[in-house]
Amino acid sequence: MRALRVALASAVATVGLALATSAGGAGARPAWPVTVRAANGAITIAHQPTRIMSLSPTATEMLYAIGAGSQVTAVDKYSNYPAGTPRTSLDGYSLNAEAVARYRPDLIILAYDPPALAAQLATLHIPVIYDPAAPTLAVAYHQYLGLGEATGHLAGARAEVARLRVRVAAIVRTAPHVPAGTTYYYELDPTYYTVTSATFVGQLLSMLGLHSIADAGGTHVSGGYPQLTAESILQANPSIILLADHGCCQATPASVAARPGWSALSAVAAGRIYVVSDSLASRWGPRVTLLLQAVASDLRRAFG
Amino acid sequence: MRSGEHAGDGAPAPPPVSATRPVLVALAVLVVVTLAATAIGPADLSLATVARVVAGHVGLHLPGRVSAIDQAIVWQIRLPRVVLGGLVGAMLALGGASYQGVFRNPLADPYLLGVAAGAGLGATIAIVSASRATYLLPLAAFAGGVVAVSLTYLVGARANGYATSASIILAGVAVAAVFTALQTNIQQQHAADLQPVYSWILGSLSVATWSDVRLIVPYVALSTVVLLGHRRLLDVLRVGEEEATSLGVDPRRVRLTVVAAATLGTAAAVSVSGLVGFVGIIVPHVVRLTTNASYRVVLPVSLISGASFLILADLGARMLDAPAEIPLGVVTAFIGGPFFIFVLRSRRSRQGTL
Amino acid sequence: MSALELRGLAVSYDGVAALCGIDYALAPGTWLGLIGANGAGKSTLLRALVRLVAYQGTVRVGGAEVARLSRRRLAQQVAFVPQTPELPREMRAIDYVALGRTPYLGYFAAERPADRRVGHELLARLGLDALAERPVGALSGGEVQRLVLARALAQEAPVLLLDEPTSALDLGRRVEALELVDQLRAERGLTVVAAMHDLTLAGQFATEVALLDHGRLVRTGTPDAVLTDAELGRYFGASVRVLRDDDGDLVVVPRRQRGGPS
Numbered sequence: 028m029r030a031l032r033v034a035l036a037s038a039v040a041t042v043g044l045a046l047a048t049s050a051g052g053a054g055a056r057p058a059w060p061v062t063v064r065a066a067n068g069a070i071t072i073a074h075q076p077t078r079i080m081s082l083s084p085t086a087t088e089m090l091y092a093i094g095a096g097s098q099v100t101a102v103d104k105y106s107n108y109p110a111g112t113p114r115t116s117l118d119g120y121s122l123n124a125e126a127v128a129r130y131r132p133d134l135i136i137l138a139y140d141p142p143a144l145a146a147q148l149a150t151l152h153i154p155v156i157y158d159p160a161a162p163t164l165a166v167a168y169h170q171y172l173g174l175g176e177a178t179g180h181l182a183g184a185r186a187e188v189a190r191l192r193v194r195v196a197a198i199v200r201t202a203p204h205v206p207a208g209t210t211y212y213y214e215l216d217p218t219y220y221t222v223t224s225a226t227f228v229g230q231l232l233s234m235l236g237l238h239s240i241a242d243a244g245g246t247h248v249s250g251g252y253p254q255l256t257a258e259s260i261l262q263a264n265p266s267i268i269l270l271a272d273h274g275c276c277q278a279t280p281a282s283v284a285a286r287p288g289w290s291a292l293s294a295v296a297a298g299r300i301y302v303v304s305d306s307l308a309s310r311w312g313p314r315v316t317l318l319l320q321a322v323a324s325d326l327r328r329a330f331g
Numbered sequence: 332m333r334s335g336e337h338a339g340d341g342a343p344a345p346p347p348v349s350a351t352r353p354v355l356v357a358l359a360v361l362v363v364v365t366l367a368a369t370a371i372g373p374a375d376l377s378l379a380t381v382a383r384v385v386a387g388h389v390g391l392h393l394p395g396r397v398s399a400i401d402q403a404i405v406w407q408i409r410l411p412r413v414v415l416g417g418l419v420g421a422m423l424a425l426g427g428a429s430y431q432g433v434f435r436n437p438l439a440d441p442y443l444l445g446v447a448a449g450a451g452l453g454a455t456i457a458i459v460s461a462s463r464a465t466y467l468l469p470l471a472a473f474a475g476g477v478v479a480v481s482l483t484y485l486v487g488a489r490a491n492g493y494a495t496s497a498s499i500i501l502a503g504v505a506v507a508a509v510f511t512a513l514q515t516n517i518q519q520q521h522a523a524d525l526q527p528v529y530s531w532i533l534g535s536l537s538v539a540t541w542s543d544v545r546l547i548v549p550y551v552a553l554s555t556v557v558l559l560g561h562r563r564l565l566d567v568l569r570v571g572e573e574e575a576t577s578l579g580v581d582p583r584r585v586r587l588t589v590v591a592a593a594t595l596g597t598a599a600a601v602s603v604s605g606l607v608g609f610v611g612i613i614v615p616h617v618v619r620l621t622t623n624a625s626y627r628v629v630l631p632v633s634l635i636s637g638a639s640f641l642i643l644a645d646l647g648a649r650m651l652d653a654p655a656e657i658p659l660g661v662v663t664a665f666i667g668g669p670f671f672i673f674v675l676r677s678r679r680s681r682q683g684t685l
Numbered sequence: 686m687s688a689l690e691l692r693g694l695a696v697s698y699d700g701v702a703a704l705c706g707i708d709y710a711l712a713p714g715t716w717l718g719l720i721g722a723n724g725a726g727k728s729t730l731l732r733a734l735v736r737l738v739a740y741q742g743t744v745r746v747g748g749a750e751v752a753r754l755s756r757r758r759l760a761q762q763v764a765f766v767p768q769t770p771e772l773p774r775e776m777r778a779i780d781y782v783a784l785g786r787t788p789y790l791g792y793f794a795a796e797r798p799a800d801r802r803v804g805h806e807l808l809a810r811l812g813l814d815a816l817a818e819r820p821v822g823a824l825s826g827g828e829v830q831r832l833v834l835a836r837a838l839a840q841e842a843p844v845l846l847l848d849e850p851t852s853a854l855d856l857g858r859r860v861e862a863l864e865l866v867d868q869l870r871a872e873r874g875l876t877v878v879a880a881m882h883d884l885t886l887a888g889q890f891a892t893e894v895a896l897l898d899h900g901r902l903v904r905t906g907t908p909d910a911v912l913t914d915a916e917l918g919r920y921f922g923a924s925v926r927v928l929r930d931d932d933g934d935l936v937v938v939p940r941r942q943r944g945g946p947s
Contacts, residue, residue: 244654258408259654262374287540288407291399560793571771579760579788624775
């Protein structure tokens with residue numbers, strides 16, 4: 028979570044760079060070598076990579092979605108989607124360059140850049156694309172295009188982006204209309220860490236007409252991931268509660284309702300507490316539509 | 332000046348070291364701090380609302396209605412947090428003062444003896460190995476703390492046949508190092524679970540409930556009774572182990588009892604609050620510098636002032652960045668550090684003029 | 686009955702004998718001066734009597750065997766003034782003296798008014814009552830010496846052990862402190878065992894002298910009998926002359942070793 032927030036901060040700073048990537052890459056057939064821009068600057072890739080190593084579960088999903096799956100030879104231990112990825116015991120949060128080099132990759136994708144790792148890998152002459160957590164859908168789309176260009180699947184990347192745009196628009200269009208001022212409390216862990224509307228998840232939820240109760244303190248407080256006090260949650264009295272901490276911490280609608288004092292909340296009284304899959308919610312890849320779809324159907328149950 | 336020959340005949344002996352006045356002052360501060368922390372919170376409730384809720388729960392009925400949410404905010408969220416903060420702060424300060432007395436080392440605290448490292452390891456294991464960690468965590472932290480101190484004691488005692496202050500503190504440092512290393516290693520292998528471990532280590536009262544209060548009250552009460560019972564003996568230990576022995580006190584027995592009681596209470600406290608630093612060192616020191624060095628004063632006044640200190644620090648954690656939280660450990664370090672330096676400096680300049 | 690009786694007392698540190706085969710009995714009211722070169726075992730003997738070191742043999746205080754007494758009972762029988770006491774500098778003088786009442790208090794008990802009265806009377810007796818509420822750290826060397834003595838006396842034990850009681854004091858203070866102990870000995874029938882560096886003072890205050898050498902008692906008796914040119918020269922490895930002053934008191938004077946035969 029913290030790592031995510033750190034990554035996010037640097038991602039925000041590099042949105043501008045990412046925007047430039049897609050504009051430059053648009054239209055041209057990849058002719059090797061190619062140069063792509065990512066959060067770690069311009070990366071030149073000499074040949075079409077055939078031994079890709081993804082240490083980012085989201086990038087893994089993206090690579091398979093754009094048709095580069097057959098070039099992926101190693102992924103980190105959290106890359107559990109799609110089924111059949113070449114999983115290793117590597118952990119994207121604690122890496123050492125030698126363990127990575129052992130797999131002889133010709134392209135590495137990171138979502139978290141441990142201090143000096145990228146620099147160390149650079150001395151091995153392995154190109155590294157650093158795609159940290161996307162703060163917006165637009166940034167996620169640009170990451171798609173960057174990966175497409177780097178792997179020789181630009182067309183696949185474009186098609187996937189187009190599919191996502193259409194799908195997101197359709198979900199938003201058919202989602203139930205929520206009353207104006209509908210608020211949510213999105214729980215990241217049982218100590219009341221949450222998201223503001225400035226985060227990736229927050230923006231998806233905004234598309235459905237929802238507002239975070241954490242926005243009251245400023246949307247950029249704590250990088251968009253503040254820890255709320257229990258009493259401010261109670262006083263804000265959110266219209267719905269979304270639990271993204273079921274997988275990690277076994278939070279359930281029943282356990283939330285049983286928290287001392289929480290029974291006074293209208294979301295609890297009306298049973299508007301929903302579990303959100305943590306593995307969907309923490310990624311910004313092809314399955315964001317599933318997350319959006321799931322929340323839309325929760326809203327249908329809540330307000331339909 | 333009275334001459335020596337007549338001093339015995341009805342001349343009143345100077346009163347014993349009296350804790351009465353400092354205790355009353357500390358209690359007055361505690362009352363003010365508690366009232367303030369109950370009245371103030373990120374949920375902007377009126378004083379009348381807060382008063383109505385509290386009165387309602389002690390059997391008084393003030394006119395006026397309070398919404399169910401406001402009711403819950405005051406009684407289920409804010410008050411247990413204030414009470415738990417008070418208990419944890421009192422226990423950490425009393426435990427710290429007791430460790431310092433029994434080891435005759437002004438830096439002795441739960442961190443030095445491995446309690447904190449042990450509790451940290453226990454909490455980390457609970458968080459990464461069990462998905463039901465949220466309610467296992469206090470128990471695991473408690474077990475870890477007790478295991479670490481027992482180990483410290485055993486290692487310290489084995490080193491030269493019997494336990495001296497120095498050998499135990501050295502053993503504590505070694506045990507803490509090993510436990511911290513283990514904890515860091517486990518944490519690194521489970522990077523995805525880093526956040527809960529991390530926030531526990533920073534310390535927080537963000538999810539305080541009455542059941543937490545009920546969980547630690549027996550331990551804190553027992554520990555407090557035993558420790559306060561030793562306040563005169565800790566003064567005897569101030570003349571050193573040999574002289575205390577020649578005065579008829581067994582320093583090892585005192586030390587074992589005090590360490591056991593302080594560890595029990597401290598481990599119970601950190602199991603619900605996480606590792607809140609500074610309280611156990613700063614509060615007793617400020618008490619010592621501003622009142623009297625006698626443990627007959629330092630122990631009870633640290634107990635009460637520790638409660639005030641942590642309640643105040645937690646008020647800061649709730650309010651400074653409202654509606655978001657600031658980790659409590661960060662606040663205690665931020666308030667405690669500079670305040671400590673201030674007291675130390677003003678004390679030194681006063682002594683300079685003596 | 687002897688106030689203090691030692692039978693076959695032996696102490697060894699890590700297998701090396703520090704004391705061996707000590708037999709001695711003291712009548713109540715005796716002042717025994719322990720003398721001997723550095724390392725002869727004077728401090729070890731005193732520490733064995735309060736069980737700060739483990740010993741073999743028998744030590745009886747007022748007929749009771751020291752090894753069988755509880756720490757508290759022992760502290761009621763024997764008070765000990767160490768050579769360099771550890772001083773809690775911030776503690777008030779009166780509270781320091783009151784520590785001497787510890788053997789009479791239960792584990793969790795607080796001091797009673799009677800205990801404080803004992804402490805205050807002793808302070809007055811030693812001329813420290815004006816300083817009762819001063820911190821220990823603010824007292825002069827001589828005042829501290831008397832204060833530590835007062836704490837030991839507050840134990841109201843029939844036997845008082847002093848380890849080099851005057852080593853830190855200047856000449857005038859030395860005599861003053863010892864005079865005080867001697868008065869109390871006379872008044873209360875205290876039995877005093879004092880390790881004494883200054884042989885002249887030992888000769889003036891002790892009623893009996895015991896000379897230790899390498900952990901053994903080599904000479905015992907009255908000061909006149911033990912403090913002689915020959916004995917001291919033999920066991921201290923120095924040439925001394927024992928004189929008498931105008932009042933008939935012993936004076937031990939070291940003799941300068943002149944180079945070459947005279």
